Amino acid sequence: MDPLYNSTSRLPRGPKLAKKTARTLGDNPGIAFLLKAAFWVIVLFALVRIGWVQQHVLLPFAGFQGRVACALAGTSPDSVFVGLSCTGADPMALVVGAVLAFPVSWRQRLTGCALGLAVILILNTVRIGTLSLVVDRRELFQLLHVYVWPAVLIVAAAGYVFSWMGRSLRAPEGARTSRPATLPFGELSTFSRKATLRFLGLTSLFVLVFYLGYRTWMSSAVVLEVARWATAIAGFVMALFGLPAQVTQNSLKTAHGVWIVTQSCVVTPLLPVYLAGALVLPATVGRRIVAALATLPLFLLLGSVRLLVLAVPAALVGSHVTAVHAFYQTLAAALVVAWLALRTRRGETPWTRTTACLQSLAAGIACALAVGMIGRAWLWPAAERLRATAHLGHAWIDGQGALALLPAFQLGLWVSLWFALQRSFRDRAFLHGLAVLAATQAVLLIGLGELAVHASVAVPVTVIRAISLVVPIGLALWLPRWVVGPS
Numbered sequence: 001m002d003p004l005y006n007s008t009s010r011l012p013r014g015p016k017l018a019k020k021t022a023r024t025l026g027d028n029p030g031i032a033f034l035l036k037a038a039f040w041v042i043v044l045f046a047l048v049r050i051g052w053v054q055q056h057v058l059l060p061f062a063g064f065q066g067r068v069a070c071a072l073a074g075t076s077p078d079s080v081f082v083g084l085s086c087t088g089a090d091p092m093a094l095v096v097g098a099v100l101a102f103p104v105s106w107r108q109r110l111t112g113c114a115l116g117l118a119v120i121l122i123l124n125t126v127r128i129g130t131l132s133l134v135v136d137r138r139e140l141f142q143l144l145h146v147y148v149w150p151a152v153l154i155v156a157a158a159g160y161v162f163s164w165m166g167r168s169l170r171a172p173e174g175a176r177t178s179r180p181a182t183l184p185f186g187e188l189s190t191f192s193r194k195a196t197l198r199f200l201g202l203t204s205l206f207v208l209v210f211y212l213g214y215r216t217w218m219s220s221a222v223v224l225e226v227a228r229w230a231t232a233i234a235g236f237v238m239a240l241f242g243l244p245a246q247v248t249q250n251s252l253k254t255a256h257g258v259w260i261v262t263q264s265c266v267v268t269p270l271l272p273v274y275l276a277g278a279l280v281l282p283a284t285v286g287r288r289i290v291a292a293l294a295t296l297p298l299f300l301l302l303g304s305v306r307l308l309v310l311a312v313p314a315a316l317v318g319s320h321v322t323a324v325h326a327f328y329q330t331l332a333a334a335l336v337v338a339w340l341a342l343r344t345r346r347g348e349t350p351w352t353r354t355t356a357c358l359q360s361l362a363a364g365i366a367c368a369l370a371v372g373m374i375g376r377a378w379l380w381p382a383a384e385r386l387r388a389t390a391h392l393g394h395a396w397i398d399g400q401g402a403l404a405l406l407p408a409f410q411l412g413l414w415v416s417l418w419f420a421l422q423r424s425f426r427d428r429a430f431l432h433g434l435a436v437l438a439a440t441q442a443v444l445l446i447g448l449g450e451l452a453v454h455a456s457v458a459v460p461v462t463v464i465r466a467i468s469l470v471v472p473i474g475l476a477l478w479l480p481r482w483v484v485g486p487s
Contacts, residue, residue: 116160
């Protein structure tokens with residue numbers, strides 16, 4: 001018998017597999033939503049890039065926002081130049097694309113689009129007004145324009161979309177077309193929904209305060225003193241183990257060069273995330289207070305441990321610049337994997353739980369190293385040649401190596417999470433997750449350059465690191481609720 005034919009049908013297995021895959025994608029709300037959202041966002045992004053739309057719609061729209069903003073702020077309309085990058089079109093496209101893809105009635109979708117556009121329009125007008133007030137203070141203007149306001153618009157867009165989705169799911173049954181059988185993040189049933197929402201709310205608030213005060217942290221003499229203490233501790237530990245280390249104020253000289261430890265080396269976005277987690281910890285008030293008070297000494301210790309990476313041979317870590325900047329990102333991933341591995345094996349012996357935790361971490365590290373070696377040898381050069389030939393994007397400055405590390409890091413984390421959650425690698429959700437990761441990585445690689453060149457939006461490196469963590473973790477907890485059964 002021809003091996004391409006099934007014994008019960010004359011239809012070739014290849015077409016049957018294609019039909020089965022298409023049917024699976026269509027039957028799973030999570031996959032269908034992601035595909036539809038990507039389609040709508042791509043269409044809207046292409047629409048706002050059309051020359052006629054930019055000249056006759058976006059530029060007049062930007063001018064209108066500028067006049068209103070300056071009138072409200074009491075400044076001259078000539079104080080700031082309001083161009084295509086000031087229209088807020090990209091955040092609006094993201095909101096509208098996600099809302100149009102959500103499986104509810106069209107009346108709800110159109111209402112959601114209108115409200116979302118209004119939210120972004122108001123925020124963008126306020127953005128232009130605040131920038132017109134500080135136009136003479138160049139450093140503050142640059143901070144607000146490049147870092148603070150883009151982050152606010154992204155958080156606001158995501159917050160509105162998720163809030164609108166939650167309200168839509170609570171709408172009367174006749175008002176929606178479909179709803180997932182189970183809500184996402186069911187794996188985290190240990191915590192109540194209220195505690196989870198409280199954690200997300202506090203995290204968003206603390207991260208926003210963190211970035212609003214970023215300029216203060218980076219020029220603080222107190223934070224610089226903390227950096228000096230971290231440098232001194234790291235140098236002492238290196239010398240204790242016979243490693244070459246010389247400390248001078250906040251500089252550390254190792255066998256791999258001289259490193260200046262500044263405020264940005266000890267102040268990390270994980271600090272507000274940890275503080276939010278400490279305040280919603282499922283424990284007594286006293287323990288929460290102790291966990292919150294431990295924030296500064298804990299991150300002082302972590303800052304010192306981070307510097308120890310500089311003493312590791314380059315053959316093990318590759319680039320020391322990339323390794324030291326990815327320390328907190330890697331630590332957060334390891335903690336999540338360890339927590340899930342221990343939690344899913346409650347009731348088993350401590351030895352079994354510890355072994356499973358180590359196996360999960362080892363599997364992820366091995367996968368990340370393998371992907372990194374394959375990528376450096378073949379995939380990344382091929383991707384760069386394709387992008388340059390087809391003009392699929394523009395170069396994005398990646399001084400810390402966050403984007404170059406992202407593919408290997410995400411795939412390694414994905415495998416670790418699958419081990420930790422005791423799921424089968426024959427599960428369709430595992431392959432679907434790989435496909436989603438590959439798609440998001442491609443969109444990110446192209447989108448960063450496009451935003452930098454065409455919208456004058458410099459995405460902070462911390463956003464890349466957050467995406468590296470959030471996407472695999474979210475998929476691991478969410479996707480299996482919608483994709484069920486072996487392949």
